[in-house]
Amino acid sequence: MRRRSLLVCLVSLLAILPLLTAAPAFSQSITLKIAHTTAPTHPYTTMAQKLAEQVKAKSNGSMNMTIHPASQLGGERDLMEGMQVGTVDLVSCSLGVAASFVPELNVLNLPFLFKNAKHYSEVTNGPIGKRLLKAVEPKRLVGLGFYAPVFRVPQNNVRPIAAPADFKGLRLRLMEVPLHMDTYKALGASPVPLPFGELYTALQLKTVDGNENAPATLYSERFYEVQKFVSLLPVFSNGAILLMSQATWNKLTPAQREIITSSVPDALAVGDRDYLAMDEKGLQVMKGAGLQINTPSDLAPFREAVKPIYAKYLEKMPDWVKEAFQQIQK
Numbered sequence: 001m002r003r004r005s006l007l008v009c010l011v012s013l014l015a016i017l018p019l020l021t022a023a024p025a026f027s028q029s030i031t032l033k034i035a036h037t038t039a040p041t042h043p044y045t046t047m048a049q050k051l052a053e054q055v056k057a058k059s060n061g062s063m064n065m066t067i068h069p070a071s072q073l074g075g076e077r078d079l080m081e082g083m084q085v086g087t088v089d090l091v092s093c094s095l096g097v098a099a100s101f102v103p104e105l106n107v108l109n110l111p112f113l114f115k116n117a118k119h120y121s122e123v124t125n126g127p128i129g130k131r132l133l134k135a136v137e138p139k140r141l142v143g144l145g146f147y148a149p150v151f152r153v154p155q156n157n158v159r160p161i162a163a164p165a166d167f168k169g170l171r172l173r174l175m176e177v178p179l180h181m182d183t184y185k186a187l188g189a190s191p192v193p194l195p196f197g198e199l200y201t202a203l204q205l206k207t208v209d210g211n212e213n214a215p216a217t218l219y220s221e222r223f224y225e226v227q228k229f230v231s232l233l234p235v236f237s238n239g240a241i242l243l244m245s246q247a248t249w250n251k252l253t254p255a256q257r258e259i260i261t262s263s264v265p266d267a268l269a270v271g272d273r274d275y276l277a278m279d280e281k282g283l284q285v286m287k288g289a290g291l292q293i294n295t296p297s298d299l300a301p302f303r304e305a306v307k308p309i310y311a312k313y314l315e316k317m318p319d320w321v322k323e324a325f326q327q328i329q330k
């Protein structure tokens, strides 16, 4: 009798064990946090609003998202780490900072890589983009998509940039991204790495002479209020990646995952549309505010100056990324 009741206990214990050990699946209704560093008016926010709206509709209100802009939950580094430990569910992050966690993404950060917005979208929405999204998984992240087919351009208080020599001695705020820092050093500037949330004050107090970002962001963050010159030199893609925490993903049911992934394309399309429109609007407003806007006529000397950056960063890459670079250059 004793042996029998022991056996029954053992069998029932084995039966419930998986339930005890599995990551607690989300209950019926869930609320996910999506975070980023830019203003509530920025395309990162309109993208997130579209995603939240679609997910809520497709889940009959059982899946909700709260949007946390303007570095409310921390800078991009904090947000990436937050996803890795599961305290932040989704993040819209610059490719620059994301590549500090997923080095393969740096192939998209190489200077003067993309010819235009269309080229960026074709590459990031194509086989190369799909493979790069898979490359984030070993870092406890889930890659949902790329967007923001716009470019980062320099802005400063000292002089217009028409040739590499014009960067000489310019203290430029950059993201804490080694590839970006090395590139602007190669162009002759003095890079100053600074979290995004501290930039407006640094420009106002003149602890830096300038910064670089998409016209949409130079506008949404009102940096133009404390700057004089914008030079339409597309040094870097200002591409962004939408990521989810793997810990969060693992808690979702297959149906909930499907609702998220099927809602992403429309949300990213809104992000692209608003970024391109706000880039235009931003340049108009900056012109209206008296900023001098110039377009360097010859990119060749700039390309020449940054050539060593390709060698330095590609040599560290796996072969498939080197091949992807060759593809992109075609």
Ligand code: EAX
Binding pocket: 037, 038, 076, 093, 094, 175, 195, 196, 213, 217
């Ligand atoms: O991704 O830090 C930056 O300049 C980024 O553009 C910003 O965080 C948004």
